[in-house]
Amino acid sequence: xxxxxxxxxxxxxxxxxxxxxxxxxxxxxxxxxxxxxxxxxxxxxxxxxxxxxxxxxxxxxxxxxxxxxxxxxxxxxxxxxxxxxxxxxxxxxxxxxxxxxxxxxxxxxxxxxxxxxxxxxxxxxxxxxxxxxxxxxxxxxxxxxxxxxxxxxxxxxxxxxxxxxxxxxxxxxxxxxxxxxxxxxxxxxxxxxxxxxxxxxxxxxxxxxxxxxxxxxxxxxxxxxxxxxxxxxxxxxxxxxxxxxxxxxxxxxxxxxxxxxxxxxxxxxxxxxxxxxxxxxxxxxxxxxxxxxxxxxxxxxxxxxxxxxxxxxxxxxxxxxxxxxxxxxxxxxxxxxxxxxxxxxxxxxxxxxxxxxxxxxxxxxxxxxxxxxxxxxxxxxxxxxxxxxxxxxxxxxxxxxxxxxxxxxxxxxxxxxxxxxxxxxxxxxxxxxxxxxxxxxxxxxxxxxxxxxxxxxxxxxxxxx
Numbered sequence: 001x002x003x004x005x006x007x008x009x010x011x012x013x014x015x016x017x018x019x020x021x022x023x024x025x026x027x028x029x030x031x032x033x034x035x036x037x038x039x040x041x042x043x044x045x046x047x048x049x050x051x052x053x054x055x056x057x058x059x060x061x062x063x064x065x066x067x068x069x070x071x072x073x074x075x076x077x078x079x080x081x082x083x084x085x086x087x088x089x090x091x092x093x094x095x096x097x098x099x100x101x102x103x104x105x106x107x108x109x110x111x112x113x114x115x116x117x118x119x120x121x122x123x124x125x126x127x128x129x130x131x132x133x134x135x136x137x138x139x140x141x142x143x144x145x146x147x148x149x150x151x152x153x154x155x156x157x158x159x160x161x162x163x164x165x166x167x168x169x170x171x172x173x174x175x176x177x178x179x180x181x182x183x184x185x186x187x188x189x190x191x192x193x194x195x196x197x198x199x200x201x202x203x204x205x206x207x208x209x210x211x212x213x214x215x216x217x218x219x220x221x222x223x224x225x226x227x228x229x230x231x232x233x234x235x236x237x238x239x240x241x242x243x244x245x246x247x248x249x250x251x252x253x254x255x256x257x258x259x260x261x262x263x264x265x266x267x268x269x270x271x272x273x274x275x276x277x278x279x280x281x282x283x284x285x286x287x288x289x290x291x292x293x294x295x296x297x298x299x300x301x302x303x304x305x306x307x308x309x310x311x312x313x314x315x316x317x318x319x320x321x322x323x324x325x326x327x328x329x330x331x332x333x334x335x336x337x338x339x340x341x342x343x344x345x346x347x348x349x350x351x352x353x354x355x356x357x358x359x360x361x362x363x364x365x366x367x368x369x370x371x372x373x374x375x376x377x378x379x380x381x382x383x384x385x386x387x388x389x390x391x392x393x394x395x396x397x398x399x400x401x402x403x404x405x406x407x408x409x410x411x412x413x414x415x416x417x418x419x420x421x422x423x424x425x426x427x428x429x430x431x432x433x434x435x436x437x438x439x440x441x442x443x444x445x446x447x448x449x450x451x452x453x454x455x456x457x458x459x460x461x462x463x464x465x
Contacts (some may be wrong), residue, residue, distance in 0.1 A: 088321035113435035119271025129159025132281035138167025152177035154413030168232035209304030245366030271295035278324030303348025305370035329362025352423030374415035
């Protein structure tokens with residue numbers, strides 16, 4: 001026993017000595033490397049200086065530098081997930097105005113109502129517990145089946161609706177979603193009567209924010225690797241799946257109106273609406289859409305996310321969400337359609353205060369995508385980090401997609417939605433409002449005079465009257 005103890009002690013001592021030597025040696029190696037690099041950076045001319053890479057990244061932007069390299073490597077526009085690098089809409093310039101005496105704050109945030117009705121004039125309106133929906137994100141062309149199932153389950157737990165996106169109908173998503181919006185997309189799939197009858201609302205997809213009406217396709221080679229997806233898309237072996245730039249079966253006013261009428265009949269009275277990207281031609285587009293008598297219109301601002309929009313186009317297509325929202329609400333008000341056609345908006349909305357500001361500016365409800373996926377992944381990201389990005393867990397093409405835990409992801413998403421709505425309720429309490437829908441432009445102010453004039457809200461320097 002004594003010899004064993006001595007052996008263990010000797011082993012530990014040996015390891016300790018080796019570790020100390022490695023530490024000392026590593027310090028010396030690190031010093032040599034640092035000294036070499038420092039000397040090069042501080043003595044060589046810029047044309048051969050390593051520091052010039054930093055200057056380039058700062059001048060061009062690290063994102064643009066990487067995308068330039070990807071274009072050079074593959075000869076194709078790089079597909080950038082999640083959209084724009086930064087938001088354009090000035091949500092951070094808007095502030096809520098709490099009350100103290102002239103209007104009393106509520107005593108309990110739980111008194112603040114949160115429910116919303118989408119398509120109030122439909123035979124069977126879409127009734128939700130909260131005004132935050134999960135936006136359209138497609139199975140197969142973007143997300144994995146597990147991710148779609150987790151999104152639907154999380155939405156159900158939070159009392160809201162999920163959205164199929166422009167991909168094929170996925171039975172497990174329908175089973176997990178208490179309320180499911182089915183997109184009638186520009187592709188040829190998910191349009192048969194049996195699918196439409198499973199909808200709690202139907203969304204005719206004309207395009208989305210930063211992607212616009214751009215076409216997309218799934219090549220035969222990719223579909224060959226996923227026979228299930230190919231079957232759900234209704235594509236024959238060797239063929240490609242195509243999303244054309246416009247809805248081929250309804251291009252005129254009359255055809256759009258007939259399509260809405262037919263879908264309303266097929267879906268047996270659930271709300272039928274349109275989704276389109278925000279554009280400077282918004283009023284012209286809305287003029288056509290309202291003639292088709294939809295139950296709702298969903299507008300996706302240029303800050304909205306996408307699975308793989310073409311790099312530079314994401315920074316140049318569309319109109320910022322805030323401005324599109326204000327203009328759409330003004331249009332519907334002037335047409336006396338407020339309370340008849342519900343207005344949904346999304347794109348670059350990440351927090352409860354973003355959501356509430358959008359409601360205050362006239363949205364009946366908001367929809368989210370990127371932030372919902374971030375909330376869903378939560379701590380499961382450690383399953384792939386640091387060697388792979390978390391997108392490998394959620395995208396259909398991700399090698400690690402089977403590692404996603406559906407129940408855990410759903411709970412994380414539900415927690416995010418619950419916390420966000422509670423933040424909205426607390427803010428409404430401070431405004432003396434008993435329902436989120438009662439929060440309006442009168443509750444907002446800004447330090448930006450130009451923005452105040454545009455929105456018709458108070459500038460912070462103006463006295464109250």
